[in-house]
Amino acid sequence: MIREIYILLVEFVRTFGGLTLFLIELLQQAPRTLVLRFRLVVAQVYNAGALSLVIIMICGGFVGGVLALQGYANLTRFGAEDAVGVFAGFALIKELGPVITALLFAGRAGTALTSEIGLMKATDQLSAMEMMAVDPIRRVVVPRFLGGVIAMPFLVAIFSCVGLLGAHLVGVNMLGIDVGAFWQQMQNSLDLRDVTEGILKSIVFGFIASLMAVWEGFNSIPTAEGVSRATTRTVVITAIAVLITDFMITAAFLRN
16 A cells, blocks of 8 residues: 555656656747747647637537526526626636636647647657657647647637627527626626636646647657557546646635
8 A cells, every 4th residue: 555655656756757847848949949930830829729719619609608598597586687798708708718618629639739749659750850860849849839828828719709709699689688788797897807817827728738738649658559548648637737727826816
């Protein structure tokens, strides 16, 4: 029992140390990559962001619609059905927008990044780059990491906007809420601090999701089974890290 706990602790410390060194190397090479390989970074932004738009917009619209339905069903008990816009605005901008987008990003773009890098390792493409004096981290990993980090805030913004549109369509067109009250109360209640919280979460979650995707892919076992396990770990670890970080950021904003 004690031996197993010790082995797990040592493995955790080793993994955390390796992840820290990996992150430091990514951050050191990121500025140079942005300048010298800008087109490659833009291509990765397209792969991580533009190719995720369909699932982001569909989920955002239906999440907004569900928020309008739930808000109307509960707020009518207190005669405050006009506050559905406030309810949907706070939920989407501060919480559901960043969190759900990060989970969708991990399931779509994160798994794609992990499997792509893992497959390159399994087929010895990364080893071939090293033999040709090409740094695989600089050429392969860093552009994909930057692409995910840059794409995430835009995806969160699109998710929140489409979600608000979905809440408007359901609340105003289906439930008969006054359109002026819907938007006016939302504008009066939301302030810059709430938007800042959502932006901060989108940046942090994009950083976490992209880091875990490239880390698992680069350190996957070079077999089909190893790549599949790395892909699964990407989704699981990203989801846990995002939810824990979301709690910490929310608590920090509530205390200030």
